Amino acid sequence: MIEVRGVGQRVDGGRRTLRDVSLTIGSGELVAIIGGSGAGKTTLLDAIAGIRPPAEGEVRYDGDGTGKGGGNGRGLGYVPQDDIVHLEMPLRRTLRYAAGLRLPAGTPADRAGRAVDAVLEALALTGRAGQRVGSLSGGERKRASIAVELLTRPRVFFLDEPTSGLDPATAADLMRLLRGLADSGTTVVLTTHHPPDAAACDQVAVLALDGTLAFYGPPGAAREAFQADGIEDIYVRLAGAGEPHDWASRFGGAQDGGVRESGVQESGGRESGGGEGGSEAAGDAAGAPAGAFAQWALLTRRNLDLMTRNRLTLAVLGGSPLMVLAMFAVLFRPGAFSPESPSPGATVMILFWIAFGGFFFGLTYGLPQICAELPVLRRERLAGLRIGPYVLAKVAVLLPLLAVVDALMLGVLRGLDRLPALGWRTYGELLATLLLCSLAALALGLLVSAAVTDAVQATMALPMLCFPQVLFVGAILPVPVMAAPGRWLSFAMSNRWAFEGLGHTLGVERLWASGRSPLGPPLLGSYGDTFSRAAAVDWALLAGFTVIFLVVTGLILVRRTPNAP
Numbered sequence: 001m002i003e004v005r006g007v008g009q010r011v012d013g014g015r016r017t018l019r020d021v022s023l024t025i026g027s028g029e030l031v032a033i034i035g036g037s038g039a040g041k042t043t044l045l046d047a048i049a050g051i052r053p054p055a056e057g058e059v060r061y062d063g064d065g066t067g068k069g070g071g072n073g074r075g076l077g078y079v080p081q082d083d084i085v086h087l088e089m090p091l092r093r094t095l096r097y098a099a100g101l102r103l104p105a106g107t108p109a110d111r112a113g114r115a116v117d118a119v120l121e122a123l124a125l126t127g128r129a130g131q132r133v134g135s136l137s138g139g140e141r142k143r144a145s146i147a148v149e150l151l152t153r154p155r156v157f158f159l160d161e162p163t164s165g166l167d168p169a170t171a172a173d174l175m176r177l178l179r180g181l182a183d184s185g186t187t188v189v190l191t192t193h194h195p196p197d198a199a200a201c202d203q204v205a206v207l208a209l210d211g212t213l214a215f216y217g218p219p220g221a222a223r224e225a226f227q228a229d230g231i232e233d234i235y236v237r238l239a240g241a242g243e244p245h246d247w248a249s250r251f252g253g254a255q256d257g258g259v260r261e262s263g264v265q266e267s268g269g270r271e272s273g274g275g276e277g278g279s280e281a282a283g284d285a286a287g288a289p290a291g292a293f294a295q296w297a298l299l300t301r302r303n304l305d306l307m308t309r310n311r312l313t314l315a316v317l318g319g320s321p322l323m324v325l326a327m328f329a330v331l332f333r334p335g336a337f338s339p340e341s342p343s344p345g346a347t348v349m350i351l352f353w354i355a356f357g358g359f360f361f362g363l364t365y366g367l368p369q370i371c372a373e374l375p376v377l378r379r380e381r382l383a384g385l386r387i388g389p390y391v392l393a394k395v396a397v398l399l400p401l402l403a404v405v406d407a408l409m410l411g412v413l414r415g416l417d418r419l420p421a422l423g424w425r426t427y428g429e430l431l432a433t434l435l436l437c438s439l440a441a442l443a444l445g446l447l448v449s450a451a452v453t454d455a456v457q458a459t460m461a462l463p464m465l466c467f468p469q470v471l472f473v474g475a476i477l478p479v480p481v482m483a484a485p486g487r488w489l490s491f492a493m494s495n496r497w498a499f500e501g502l503g504h505t506l507g508v509e510r511l512w513a514s515g516r517s518p519l520g521p522p523l524l525g526s527y528g529d530t531f532s533r534a535a536a537v538d539w540a541l542l543a544g545f546t547v548i549f550l551v552v553t554g555l556i557l558v559r560r561t562p563n564a565p
């Protein structure tokens with residue numbers, strides 16, 4: 001049972017979108033939230049589901065007051081209005097990954113496969129199983145989105161406009177499926193604009209345009225209360241009923257005690273559906289959900305799968321380092337590090353741009369990762385996904401790629417004599433510094449990606465993140481020469497520690513002091529002891545940045561996604 005008591009919601013700016021909504025949803029009921037466009041249906045659904053907890057009032061599940069249903073990670077299913085499954089992946093594979101997250105730990109592969117086949121069949125999608133989700137029709141995608149949640153049998157199932165974009169026959173089939181789920185014990189709450197959907201439900205919540213609950217009770221009683229021939233007439237009555245706040249008293253349904261007493265039995269809905277489909281499709285939700293390591297492994301596989309499927313992304317990920325390398329090759333002359341004829345100014349720039357390259361690729365690989373996926377994450381959090389494995393699965397896929405890019409950068413610059421001939425040990429140390437630099441930047445990219453709302457904002461953040469890492473690193477203007485606030489800021493630049501670590505390993509102090517260039521000693525004078533610290537200290541600092549950025553990323557995501565029930 002779900003009890004909604006005095007629930008109100010406000011949006012940014014303080015405007016009220018829901019006002020004092022109280023209603024009780026019985027276990028195994030099929031409930032429709034209806035009302036005009038913008039009345040607050042999604043807002044109410046999200047408040048009840050815990051997606052956006054209400055600003056006022058409370059939602060109690062089974063009287064526990066936690067606002068969370070279930071009792072395990074798979075107690076609650078949520079299907080939002082928009083398509084939020086990965087578009088590049090074939091449908092069956094999407095469902096296999098979803099099954100891995102949602103089915104109990106240790107479910108054998110063939111059993112998961114059967115659960116996937118069953119939902120495909122129940123939602124008439126078997127013929128589309130091999131098709132890319134992005135190439136499905138709108139209605140098929142909607143059903144695919146529902147299929148994900150039907151892999152398990154959630155105790156409570158929320159759907160935002162599940163029948164929008166479906167033809168009447170498919171919509172009726174879907175309602176029959178939901179009826180079947182409800183009959184087998186799942187509480188189903190949905191929003192809809194389709195009168196036949198509401199007529200097939202046990203209860204309808206009618207929202208007036210100001211977010212007031214105008215009525216709550218069985219559809220038959222709603223028609224009586226509004227003196228409407230059909231559900232569609234309710235909209236007409238609401239439109240001509242004066243001030244929104246009068247509606248509740250006028251139609252007498254604002255308090256769920258009132259009309260509800262006329263009883264669930266009055267509902268015409270129970271007769272309308274067969275419902276076996278729902279029972280067949282739903283898998284067995286009993287058993288412990290997948291553990292943190294299993295989630296991490298599954299998400300890592302899925303990330304890799306998604307990355308390799310999107311050729312354009314792969315081309316950008318692989319192509320941009322090659323372009324940057326080509327630019328380095330035409331910009332710098334060979335032999336800048338040669339002790340016989342060093343070029344101290346060029347050595348600073350080579351060091352700086354290598355460090356910045358490592359930083360830039362880490363940042364740009366991280367920035368698009370989470371923002372575009374946040375709706376998927378929200379939904380999977382309700383299914384029991386943990387934030388730690390989610391964030392670490394991003395790192396697991398991108399870090400090896402960054403290692404290749406960094407090694408390539410050092411190898412090619414060495415091969416072209418832009419870097420000096422030193423032993424493997426030196427190059428191992430350089431690679432460690434550069435990879436830690438990339439890792440810290442990747443973590444920063446993930447942090448920003450978790451904080452913004454879309455890919456456009458993430459892209460706009462790029463210059464803001466890069467500029468300080470150029471200006472305050474201490475390469476173009478040495479740290480000892482900076483104004484005091486700039487010097488303080490330079491401590492917060494992860495890139496600074498990579499630049500200095502690289503310089504230490506390559507022995508630039510010695511090269512400038514004793515190399516045969518008159519420019520060396522004055523340069524050393526202005527850079528001071530910039531390069532004297534052991535690289536291990538810089539590694540520790542870079543690792544510290546990484547940990548801080550990843551922890552903050554996790555905290556932001558915990559705040560932005562509902563807790564797993």
Ligand SMILES: Nc1ncnc2c1ncn2[C@@H]1O[C@H](COP(=O)(O)OP(=O)(O)OP(=O)(O)O)[C@@H](O)[C@H]1O
Binds near residue numbers: 040191
């Ligand atoms: N994040 C937000 N910021 C500002 N206003 C919002 C936000 N989310 C919702 N609203 C406003 O809250 C009101 C209710 O929105 P909601 O999406 O719940 O309506 P709805 O009844 O589901 O509409 P529709 O049938 O058109 O989907 C609308 O006026 C909408 O503009």
